[in-house]
Amino acid sequence: MKLGVLTNLFGDRPLAEACDYFKTLGVEALEIGCGGYPGRDHCDPDVLLNDAAALEEFKNTIASRGLEISCLSVHGNPVHPDKAVAAGYHSDFEKAVLLCEKLGLDTLVTFSGCPGDHEGAKYPNWVTCPWPEDFLAILEWQWNEVLIPYWKKAVAFAEAHGVKRIALEMHPGFCVYNPETLLKLRAAVGPAIGANFDPSHLIWQGMDPVMAIRELRGAIYHFHAKYTIINAEKTSKNGVLDTKHYSDEDNRSWIFRSVGYGSETKKWKDIMSELVLAGYTDAVCIEHEDSLMAPEEGLEKAVELLKEVIIRKAKPVGMRWA
Numbered sequence: 001m002k003l004g005v006l007t008n009l010f011g012d013r014p015l016a017e018a019c020d021y022f023k024t025l026g027v028e029a030l031e032i033g034c035g036g037y038p039g040r041d042h043c044d045p046d047v048l049l050n051d052a053a054a055l056e057e058f059k060n061t062i063a064s065r066g067l068e069i070s071c072l073s074v075h076g077n078p079v080h081p082d083k084a085v086a087a088g089y090h091s092d093f094e095k096a097v098l099l100c101e102k103l104g105l106d107t108l109v110t111f112s113g114c115p116g117d118h119e120g121a122k123y124p125n126w127v128t129c130p131w132p133e134d135f136l137a138i139l140e141w142q143w144n145e146v147l148i149p150y151w152k153k154a155v156a157f158a159e160a161h162g163v164k165r166i167a168l169e170m171h172p173g174f175c176v177y178n179p180e181t182l183l184k185l186r187a188a189v190g191p192a193i194g195a196n197f198d199p200s201h202l203i204w205q206g207m208d209p210v211m212a213i214r215e216l217r218g219a220i221y222h223f224h225a226k227y228t229i230i231n232a233e234k235t236s237k238n239g240v241l242d243t244k245h246y247s248d249e250d251n252r253s254w255i256f257r258s259v260g261y262g263s264e265t266k267k268w269k270d271i272m273s274e275l276v277l278a279g280y281t282d283a284v285c286i287e288h289e290d291s292l293m294a295p296e297e298g299l300e301k302a303v304e305l306l307k308e309v310i311i312r313k314a315k316p317v318g319m320r321w322a
Contacts, residue, residue: 001275001310003303004029004070004283006224009295011041015058018042019065025303029070029283030062031109031222034099035092036076043072045095048102055102070283071107071222072096075169079150080124081116089113094157101161107282108158109167109196109222112176112185115146126173128241147175148188155192167196167221178205179215186219194221198287199271203228203262204240204254210274217278224287225306227262230254246291258290259302268309276311284310 010018034043048055074096076089114124117138127135186193199209234253242253288298
């Protein structure tokens with residue numbers, strides 16, 4: 001495994017300056033946003049796909065500092081019920097695929113998206129319960145009429161341009177939000193669909209990241225290092241379905257925390273060990289969304305802990321003691 005970072009954390013800095021900083025910390029790999037929610041601060045496909053000199057400068061800025069690109073990110077909702085919104089996210093996705101092809105990357109990170117509840121809907125409708133039975137009807141329509149057909153076409157486009165791994169981040173609010181829904185879409189569309197495994201989104205739903213990794217063996221294509229702390233007092237009263245703003249830390253049932261501030265080191269060692277058993281050898285990318293720490297401090301503390309727990313070499317083929 002290699003230590004990585006999602007670079008949009010420092011989107012207010014030029015790419016060269018950000019790379020210099022990452023290098024001083026010992027970061028080895030970069031996940032770079034190129035559209036959708038992550039933005040285009042460091043990587044604008046409209047420029048890089050049409051300007052050969054700009055593309056070479058982009059690649060050299062990273063390579064000259066001994067860094068590599070682990071993947072591009074283009075999180076969005078390409079099945080949004082507002083056709084104009086969906087078209088924007090879909091365009092971002094296709095441009096990201098074409099840029100991956102130019103850069104020789106086979107992995108792209110995004111969301112599954114979430115449709116509305118009928119063809120004329122205005123907003124997405126994330127279904128969280130099976131009753132009244134209206135909700136089951138919504139789910140059936142979303143998956144069979146929108147989600148599966150969209151991703152079959154999107155995967156075909158991606159594979160035609162060398163992108164063989166679509167790493168969907170399992171996030172509430174979208175149709176793929178846990179291992180079961182990830183595997184459901186993968187079974188319907190094919191092995192190009194896999195997971196961007198972010199423990200934080202699973203923890204606040206009540207899942208154990210180690211068990212979730214075990215469930216997804218063979219289908220983990222990228223990893224985000226981020227954690228969530230659960231406020232036991234708040235959840236005992238209100239549960240984890242919390243819509244308070246992220247800045248209302250005192251009253252929320254849970255908040256995102258930097259690596260090391262949501263669990264002890266052993267938990268991260270267990271996660272890394274399970275990733276090895278799952279065959280994952282790619283980047284472990286820090287995604288800093290800790291509202292209690294400045295980006296620099298949160299990133300630096302995460303780097304410090306991950307350097308200790310990352311397993312850099314795959315398990316040995318031969319075991320001299322066995």
